[in-house]
Structure formats: structure tokens, C-alpha cells
Amino acid sequence: MTMRSLLSDNSRYIESFHVFLKNSTEHQCMLEFIQKTLPGIISSIGDGKSPLNVLSIGGGSGEIDLQILKQIRATYPAAAIHNEVIEPNGEQIRCYQEHVAKTSGLENITFTWHQETSLEYESRMKSSKEMKKLNFIHMIQMLYYVKDVPATIGFFHSLLEPGAKILIMILSGNSGWARLWKKYGPRLRLNALCLFILAPYIEEILNEAGLKYQSYELPSHMDITDCFTEGNKNGELLLDFLTETCNFSKTAPLDLKAEIVEDLKKPEYSEMRGGRYFFNNTLTAIVIQS
Ligand SMILES: C[S@@+](CC[C@H](N)C(=O)[O-])C[C@H]1O[C@@H](n2cnc3c(N)ncnc32)[C@H](O)[C@@H]1O
Numbered sequence: 001m002t003m004r005s006l007l008s009d010n011s012r013y014i015e016s017f018h019v020f021l022k023n024s025t026e027h028q029c030m031l032e033f034i035q036k037t038l039p040g041i042i043s044s045i046g047d048g049k050s051p052l053n054v055l056s057i058g059g060g061s062g063e064i065d066l067q068i069l070k071q072i073r074a075t076y077p078a079a080a081i082h083n084e085v086i087e088p089n090g091e092q093i094r095c096y097q098e099h100v101a102k103t104s105g106l107e108n109i110t111f112t113w114h115q116e117t118s119l120e121y122e123s124r125m126k127s128s129k130e131m132k133k134l135n136f137i138h139m140i141q142m143l144y145y146v147k148d149v150p151a152t153i154g155f156f157h158s159l160l161e162p163g164a165k166i167l168i169m170i171l172s173g174n175s176g177w178a179r180l181w182k183k184y185g186p187r188l189r190l191n192a193l194c195l196f197i198l199a200p201y202i203e204e205i206l207n208e209a210g211l212k213y214q215s216y217e218l219p220s221h222m223d224i225t226d227c228f229t230e231g232n233k234n235g236e237l238l239l240d241f242l243t244e245t246c247n248f249s250k251t252a253p254l255d256l257k258a259e260i261v262e263d264l265k266k267p268e269y270s271e272m273r274g275g276r277y278f279f280n281n282t283l284t285a286i287v288i289q290s
Contacts, residue, residue, distance in 0.1 A: 003245050006194075026222070026283070027064060029220040030067075030283070033216065034071055044163050046163075047163070049135065054135065054137075055086070058087060058118070058140065060095075060096070061092050065085070065096070069106065073109065079108075084114065088120075117146070119152070125159075137164075141169055143168065144170075144196070145194060153205060153209070160290035165289060170197070174217070180269065206288060211288055215287075224270060
């Protein structure tokens with residue numbers, strides 16, 4: 001078996017993403033930000049406007065999206081909200097629709113799902129010439145998967161209404177991921193499907209484009225202890241997620257696997273507490289103004 005990108009196998013990607021979510025505080029740190037900081041950020045996006053148009057890019061199965069919508073709902077109780085979702089993975093869209101059906105408090109919010117990539121959406125919008133203006137756009141943990149990040153940010157920024165904002169969440173330059181990708185990126189970059197990019201790269205793009213933004217660090221960790229037990233199913237799925245490689249444990253050259261597994265225990269990558277290893281999964285939230 002040869003090494004291939006985790007993104008080439010949809011089901012394995014989703015399975016390893018779920019184990020990652022279960023073992024990490026990824027969604028918890030996002031929820032804390034959404035509850036404590038987002039209300040201030042959205043306080044000026046929709047003064048007197050109805051409907052408010054929200055666009056989720058790479059919304060996955062919608063758990064985080066629904067929490068964002070609840071905050072927008074609470075800030076603008078009288079406004080109708082339309083939430084559009086761009087998500088290329090059909091399985092994720094089905095889960096998202098099930099979440100919407102089961103969630104209360106979404107009254108007066110309508111949903112449209114587009115099973116496509118952000119680039120496909122952009123091309124469709126440009127050819128239809130009906131450029132819809134938006135009040136809030138978010139790209140949460142998804143910019144790794146677009147081909148041209150500056151162009152993508154530029155296009156979606158051009159869709160903002162005055163006062164509107166874009167929220168990007170992406171791995172921080174201080175995370176264990178930053179060290180992992182710097183050291184092993186060249187040996188793990190299996191195709192062009194996944195870019196190993198971090199918050200400082202996005203900030204550089206925004207500085208060059210002269211866009212105004214504010215960044216927030218969201219500390220987070222992932223319990224990777226299972227990665228150190230040979231044959232542990234959870235550990236194997238976490239290693240797949242960490243290396244963006246399908247079946248990393250069974251397909252990686254032995255020396256590469258040994259090196260990565262050894263490094264992951266080091267303090268530059270993980271903190272050891274109570275006999276367990278917590279990988280540094282710190283995120284950065286970047287809020288761009290219209
Ligand atoms: C790591 S998940 C994040 C999901 C969700 N935002 C969250 O934080 O829970 C990345 C999502 O981006 C989607 N995605 C991948 N490539 C994309 C693209 N080119 N355009 C839009 N979404 C994409 C994937 O299908 C996946 O659902």
C-alpha cells in the first residue's frame with residue numbers, strides 16, 4: 001500500500017475528523033469564542049436589516065454553524081435570517097440537515113445548501129451575474145482546502161455589505177501543527193488537495209490587500225495518547241488526521257512513522273499531564289471588516 005491523501009477517502013476523512021473532535025477541545029474553544037466574543041463582533045452587521053444573509057463556507061455537519069446562527073438570532077430577534085451553506089461533501093450536508101431538523105430556536109431562519117466547493121460557488125455567482133450581498137460570512141477550519149487563498153478571500157470580501165464581516169478560524173502559528181507541518185510537510189504533502197497553512201499566512205494576505213482585521217487566539221488541545229499504542233483504532237485515526245494521510249500507520253515508511261510518533265511526545269508539540277499527551281491545537285479567529 002502506498003501513502004495517499006486522507007481527503008481522497010471521504011468516509012475515512014469523516015471518521016478521523018470525528019475522532020479528532022472527540023479527543024480535542026476544538027469545538028469547545030470555538031463555542032466559547034462564539035458565546036463570549038462573537039456577540040460584540042456581530043453587533044453592527046445588521047442594524048435594521050431583514051433578511052440578514054449569512055454564508056457558511058465548508059460548514060461540515062453544521063454544529064458550529066447553528067451556534068453562530070443562535071447568536072445572530074439573539075442579537076437580531078426581529079430579523080429574518082437566511083443561511084446559505086457551501087459544502088462539497090454530501091454526507092456532511094445530510095448530517096447538517098438532520099441537525100437543523102432536531103434543533104430548536106431556529107425559527108425564522110431559512111437554509112439553502114449548495115453541494116459544491118467555494119471555487120464552484122464563485123464561478124457560478126460570476127457567470128449568473130447575480131452577486132448576492134452578504135452580512136456575515138464564515139470560513140471555519142476550511143481554507144486548507146482551497147487552491148488560491150488570496151483570491152478566495154478577495155472574492156468573498158467583495159460580497160460584503162457595508163458593516164458586514166468575515167470570520168475565519170484557522171490553526172495558529174503557535175500550535176503543534178505549525179511545527180509538525182514545518183518539519184514534515186514536504187514528506188507528507190501527498191497532493192494539492194490540502195495546504196498546510198496557518199493564521200500568520202492569512203494575516204500576511206490581509207496586510208498585503210490592505211484589509212482591516214482583528215485576530216484572537218483560541219487555546220485548544222487534543223489528547224493523542226492513543227497514538228502511542230500500536231494497533232489502537234482511535235490512535236490510527238488520529239495519526240491519519242495529524243498527517244492528512246489515509247491509513248498512515250500501515251502505509252508510511254517505518255522511519256517516518258517512528259520519527260513522527262517520537263516527536264509528537266516532545267514538549268514542542270504536546271504537553272504531558274496525568275500520564276496523557278495533549279497536542280497543542282491552538283486556533284486563531286480572524287475577523288475581517290467590510
Ligand atoms: C475540517 S472540516 C470543518 C467543518 C466545520 N466548519 C467545523 O469546523 O466543524 C472542513 C470542511 O470543509 C469542507 N471543504 C473541503 N474543501 C472545500 C472547498 N473547496 N470549499 C468549501 N468547503 C470545503 C469539507 O468537506 C469539510 O466539511
